[in-house]
Amino acid sequence: MPTCLINGHSSELISSYDRGLLYGDGLFETMAVVDGMVPLWQLHLDRLHRGCEKLHLACPAPNELQQEVEQLASKSDRAIMKLILTRGVGGRGYLSPPVPAPTRILQFHPWPELPRSNWETGIKAIFCAQRLARQPVLAGIKHLNRLEQVLARAEWQDPTIQEGLLANTEGDIIEAVSHNLFIVKENGLVTPDLQFCGVAGVMREYILKLVMEKGISVQIATLSRQDVLAAEAVFLCNSVHGIWPVCELDGKHYQQNDLVYALRDAVAQMIPYP
Amino acid sequence: MPTCLINGHSSELISSYDRGLLYGDGLFETMAVVDGMVPLWQLHLDRLHRGCEKLHLACPAPNELQQEVEQLASKSDRAIMKLILTRGVGGRGYLSPPVPAPTRILQFHPWPELPRSNWETGIKAIFCAQRLARQPVLAGIKHLNRLEQVLARAEWQDPTIQEGLLANTEGDIIEAVSHNLFIVKENGLVTPDLQFCGVAGVMREYILKLVMEKGISVQIATLSRQDVLAAEAVFLCNSVHGIWPVCELDGKHYQQNDLVYALRDAVAQMIPYP
Numbered sequence: 001m002p003t004c005l006i007n008g009h010s011s012e013l014i015s016s017y018d019r020g021l022l023y024g025d026g027l028f029e030t031m032a033v034v035d036g037m038v039p040l041w042q043l044h045l046d047r048l049h050r051g052c053e054k055l056h057l058a059c060p061a062p063n064e065l066q067q068e069v070e071q072l073a074s075k076s077d078r079a080i081m082k083l084i085l086t087r088g089v090g091g092r093g094y095l096s097p098p099v100p101a102p103t104r105i106l107q108f109h110p111w112p113e114l115p116r117s118n119w120e121t122g123i124k125a126i127f128c129a130q131r132l133a134r135q136p137v138l139a140g141i142k143h144l145n146r147l148e149q150v151l152a153r154a155e156w157q158d159p160t161i162q163e164g165l166l167a168n169t170e171g172d173i174i175e176a177v178s179h180n181l182f183i184v185k186e187n188g189l190v191t192p193d194l195q196f197c198g199v200a201g202v203m204r205e206y207i208l209k210l211v212m213e214k215g216i217s218v219q220i221a222t223l224s225r226q227d228v229l230a231a232e233a234v235f236l237c238n239s240v241h242g243i244w245p246v247c248e249l250d251g252k253h254y255q256q257n258d259l260v261y262a263l264r265d266a267v268a269q270m271i272p273y274p
Numbered sequence: 275m276p277t278c279l280i281n282g283h284s285s286e287l288i289s290s291y292d293r294g295l296l297y298g299d300g301l302f303e304t305m306a307v308v309d310g311m312v313p314l315w316q317l318h319l320d321r322l323h324r325g326c327e328k329l330h331l332a333c334p335a336p337n338e339l340q341q342e343v344e345q346l347a348s349k350s351d352r353a354i355m356k357l358i359l360t361r362g363v364g365g366r367g368y369l370s371p372p373v374p375a376p377t378r379i380l381q382f383h384p385w386p387e388l389p390r391s392n393w394e395t396g397i398k399a400i401f402c403a404q405r406l407a408r409q410p411v412l413a414g415i416k417h418l419n420r421l422e423q424v425l426a427r428a429e430w431q432d433p434t435i436q437e438g439l440l441a442n443t444e445g446d447i448i449e450a451v452s453h454n455l456f457i458v459k460e461n462g463l464v465t466p467d468l469q470f471c472g473v474a475g476v477m478r479e480y481i482l483k484l485v486m487e488k489g490i491s492v493q494i495a496t497l498s499r500q501d502v503l504a505a506e507a508v509f510l511c512n513s514v515h516g517i518w519p520v521c522e523l524d525g526k527h528y529q530q531n532d533l534v535y536a537l538r539d540a541v542a543q544m545i546p547y548p
Contacts, residue, residue, distance in 0.1 A: 084295070084296070086295075092386070094420065094424050147299065147329070147419045148412075150368050
């Protein structure tokens with residue numbers, strides 16, 4: 001069984017002249033595999049398309065991608081799949097080649113061992129000092145320029161802390177290092193605006209749709225540090241973990257919240273937790 | 275003769291799990307080779323060190339690097355060498371492995387064919403629409419997160435335009451896509467402040483030292499688009515091209531300028547132009 005496909009061929013190696021390495025000139029998707037399938041496949045594909053449009057990159061044919069995903073995923077009841085798409089080799093410095101030959105990388109990762117308590121009682125988070133730069137052109141898409149996240153994640157080594165929240169340069173809270181953020185306020189949800197920075201997570205989108213269908217009020221708004229600390233509840237989400245309630249943030253403890261648990265359970269029907 | 279060394283071994287391939295590809299988690303240096311030597315070697319090494327400090331990355335031993343550079347460069351009277359240093363493979367998501375094993379890539383490129391007029395009469399430049407985000411933590415260093423430059427360089431296809439100037443989100447001019455910028459004003463020089471964005475070019479540093487030794491006044495300051503258009507002269511510099519006068523910017527023509535030509539010639543003694 002291959003664990004990595006490069007342009008459809010079993011290999012782990014790419015050219016060191018690939019623009020994905022030279023400039024971070026590309027995109028990625030990190031996807032949960034459940035029973036040989038990617039539950040949020042269409043949302044991942046839609047975001048990849050949006051990223052391709054922003055970067056003027058040709059998107060691979062969906063059926064070709066799906067075939068490769070199935071080839072790697074078919075034998076797994078639980079796994080993580082990472083798709084990386086780069087502009088490939090070539091061009092003159094930053095100038096893209098006239099007809100780029102994109103590199104398509106699909107990596108299979110075993111499901112990570114994580115404590116059940118992350119879902120049950122919730123996780124402990126901090127505020128990171130690292131700020132997210134304001135760059136509307138790159139906001140929302142999942143591109144390969146991720147040094148801000150690498151530097152933010154380097155801020156703590158304590159294994160009891162699972163996540164760090166990131167603010168933009170104005171101090172508004174945008175997201176966590178590898179998750180999007182929601183708060184509960186007056187029985188409704190609020191999640192930060194991602195127009196100027198942050199990744200528009202596929203699970204965030206799924207949750208937005210889910211709560212709107214359920215008639216729960218939800219706002220996309222600017223959230224200060226104080227708004228997050230004063231919230232009734234806070235939760236984080238991504239397409240691999242589903243929903244993690246936050247039980248402690250920067251020393252502040254949150255009470256258990258029925259809405260958060262109901263949403264967590266709804267998502268867990270699609271991506272079960274351990 | 276190898277044209278690419280990966281950790282000292284002749285190869286072009288790296289792991290697709292390298293953090294340099296996954297996150298742009300690394301640095302690079304693009305260096306001119308003249309008669310088998312890198313004229314600005316020490317300045318490149320110093321900047322690499324500063325980048326390693328900012329990214330908490332172990333810097334390779336200078337003598338090891340120098341030996342590899344000489345191995346690739348020794349037979350060349352003129353070439354370009356690119357050094358890439360990444361945090362290597364591993365870690366858990368954005369979290370770096372406890373003891374990273376950095377990847378060291380050295381690539382040999384032939385000298386590009388460029389018209390002599392770029393140095394003699396100067397080049398034509400435009401203002402790019404793409405803005406540089408304000409990120410003081412990453413400003414100055416030559417890291418692998420270069421999507422802003424890729425998008426800026428995609429703004430023009432006209433081969434008679436050699437460069438595009440980039441402003442920050444406030445509209446101040448910071449640099450060009452692959453060059454730093456100087457203007458001539460009242461017989462002195464001004465170059466933009468790079469505290470919040472931009473790459474602190476090795477050739478910019480060399481020129482700053484050179485003009486200070488010559489007693490020419492030089493300021494690091496905020497430059498508006500209007501300041502650049504109203505300048506007596508404008509020039510661009512990088513460690514491969516040396517100095518290119520700008521003869522036309524956004525339709526405005528600049529007169530020939532003796533100070534720019536004197537500096538261009540001084541740099542050309544070290545890195546001759548065709």
